[in-house]
Amino acid sequence: MTPRTTPRGVSALARALPLVFFALLPGACNRESKSTRLAADDFSVMSSEMAARLRASYFLAHRGPGSPPITVAVSKVDHLTTDLISDGEKWYLMDSVVSSEAMRAMEQEKNIRFVIPAERLASLRRRVPEASEAGAERRPTHAMTALIRSVTRSAGRDRTDLYSCEFRITQLSDGEQVWSDRFEFKRTAFGRAYN
Amino acid sequence: MHIRATRGALALALIATVVIASQGCNMPPKGDSSGRVPAGTTTRGEAGSGLMRTDDLISASDRIATALAQDIDSMTARDFANRRVTVTFGDIVNKTSKMPTTDFEYLRDRIKSRLMESQHVRNNVRFIESRARRDELHQRELEGEPGLTGTSQPSVDRDFFCFLNGNMYSVDRPETRLYYLKFELMRASDGETVFSKDYEVKYVAPGG
Numbered sequence: 001m002t003p004r005t006t007p008r009g010v011s012a013l014a015r016a017l018p019l020v021f022f023a024l025l026p027g028a029c030n031r032e033s034k035s036t037r038l039a040a041d042d043f044s045v046m047s048s049e050m051a052a053r054l055r056a057s058y059f060l061a062h063r064g065p066g067s068p069p070i071t072v073a074v075s076k077v078d079h080l081t082t083d084l085i086s087d088g089e090k091w092y093l094m095d096s097v098v099s100s101e102a103m104r105a106m107e108q109e110k111n112i113r114f115v116i117p118a119e120r121l122a123s124l125r126r127r128v129p130e131a132s133e134a135g136a137e138r139r140p141t142h143a144m145t146a147l148i149r150s151v152t153r154s155a156g157r158d159r160t161d162l163y164s165c166e167f168r169i170t171q172l173s174d175g176e177q178v179w180s181d182r183f184e185f186k187r188t189a190f191g192r193a194y195n
Numbered sequence: 196m197h198i199r200a201t202r203g204a205l206a207l208a209l210i211a212t213v214v215i216a217s218q219g220c221n222m223p224p225k226g227d228s229s230g231r232v233p234a235g236t237t238t239r240g241e242a243g244s245g246l247m248r249t250d251d252l253i254s255a256s257d258r259i260a261t262a263l264a265q266d267i268d269s270m271t272a273r274d275f276a277n278r279r280v281t282v283t284f285g286d287i288v289n290k291t292s293k294m295p296t297t298d299f300e301y302l303r304d305r306i307k308s309r310l311m312e313s314q315h316v317r318n319n320v321r322f323i324e325s326r327a328r329r330d331e332l333h334q335r336e337l338e339g340e341p342g343l344t345g346t347s348q349p350s351v352d353r354d355f356f357c358f359l360n361g362n363m364y365s366v367d368r369p370e371t372r373l374y375y376l377k378f379e380l381m382r383a384s385d386g387e388t389v390f391s392k393d394y395e396v397k398y399v400a401p402g403g
Contacts, residue, residue, distance in 0.1 A: 033230055042231065058314065073336050080297060118335045140336050149301045151252065155243025162234060162249040166304055172336055174349050175329035177322045180311050182304075186232040186249070188240060 036152075036161040036187040037083055047096035049183045050146075050167045055102040059169060059179035063110040070112045072169065073140035074098055075119065081150035081163065094146060097167070115140055142178070143170050159189045246294055247374050247396065252302050255394040259378050260309035262392040267319045274382065274389045278355050280320050285358030285381065291365035291374065299363055299376070306359070306378065323351070356383040373397040 054060065063070075076090035097103060098114045106112050116124070121135045128134075144167065151162040168180040232238065234253065241248045271277050284303060289296040310316045324332065357380040366373040379391040 039230060045231075058312075058317070075335070080300075143332050143336055145332075147304075149297065149304070151249050151298050151301055153238070153241040153244040153246055153249065155240050155245075158238065158240035158243065160232075160238040160240035160249075164234075164301055164305070166308065170324055170332060172332060175324040175332070177307075177311070177324065180308050180322075182308050184234040186234055186236065186238065187230060188232055188238050 033187070033189045034191045036159055036189045038081075038085070038148075038163065038187070042163070042185070042187075043089060043093050044096070046165050046183050047093055048100065050165070050181065051097045051100035051102045053181045053183075054097070054167065054179070055106065057179050057181065060106065060110050060112070063112070065108060065111055067111045070110075070142055071138070071140045072112060072114050072142045072144050073138070074114060074117050074144045076117075077146040077148055077165075079148040081148055082152055082161070083150065085148070093165075094144070098144075114144075141172060143172055144168070145170065157191050160186055162186045243400070245372060245398075245400075247298070248398075251374075251394075251396045252298060253305065255376055255396075256302050256305035256309060258394055259392045260306045263306075263310060263380075263390055264313050264316050266390055267316055270380075270390055271319050274387070275355055279318070280380075281323055281351050281356045282320055282359055282380065283323050283325055283356075285360040287361040287363070289363050291363050292367050294363065294365065294374070299361055302376070303359065303361055303378070351383075353384040354382070357381060357389065358383060371397065371399050 074094050076087065077085075077093045079085045079090065103114070107114075115138045116135060121138065124131045124134055146165060146167045148163060148165045150164070153160045153162075162184065163186070164182055164184045166180060166182040168177050170176065171178050235250060237248055237250050241250075271280060284307075287296055287299050287303065289299060307322055310320065311322065323329070360379055360381055362377045362379075364375045366375075373395065374397075375393065375395045377391060377393040379388045381387070382389055
């Protein structure tokens, strides 16, 4: 014999269902991001993507171990976004590109080397008396810089930020940009957002 | 009688649940699990903002870069005796009512990046940093280096030197907003416009 739901059970279920739904609804909707701020994962993805792109770039494509040496000085990322990005985050993004395996391999394969940033060298010389002559042979030929921009759009409680991170290498002798590439994505948020 | 009424209430509750669930959590696109949304996606925040959609900024930069790449041979032959042209960023005149100038700076950066992807363009055009930026880099990286102090920036031949300038306008009417963008290359020596390409987009929406 098939068990049957009693009329009382069905009635209770009918009353409970909307209550259960309304109890779960705010939780489900709250999973939507309330901020378009750059996430930690964005920094990791940007750095690994840019390292891969630089390795495959036209700038390095025709270089080999016997090419004239290139010495690249890096600096922290410039940012023109509405985000608050700390100095550590700016350095993290640049350092993680330079320190990536893809870039380390470039030193031998493409005769390109990265040297200590000018800002760090100045700090080292200032703090450590023994290092006052450090970096005397640094002599960068190129500078690698990066710029993060954002384009913000909002309507009502919907907000979208388009982030664009551009890396470029500039020849210091004449200011020519010898390589430039960018990584772009959006973040959306809904609700009362506090970025 | 009581069972029929209860079943009716249950069906009503189910329908209400489905309807509310579909309307109440009508979320904007969330992209993949990381929360990133591809740059080419139009979101609700953009569609109702009254400003140029980022997709149109991307589309404008693509079209202008493509037009310049296509015109590069005739331009260098006609105006620069087939010599490589040096380009730097010039001025952006933003005469729109609402768009921030930083959005157009993004557009200009993107035009440059797209152009630099082309070997053909790189053979004919080189981009250099602005004078202020060159001086900043020079001072930061080379000042104080033994044997390099005082190295001056090389001068650029102004007959083969161009500024990439932009002009942006908008026409605002109830429920309609039109944006007009134009980028041009201006030769430094005589101010002649050697390349120009525009982009126009109009949005029609209740409330503008």
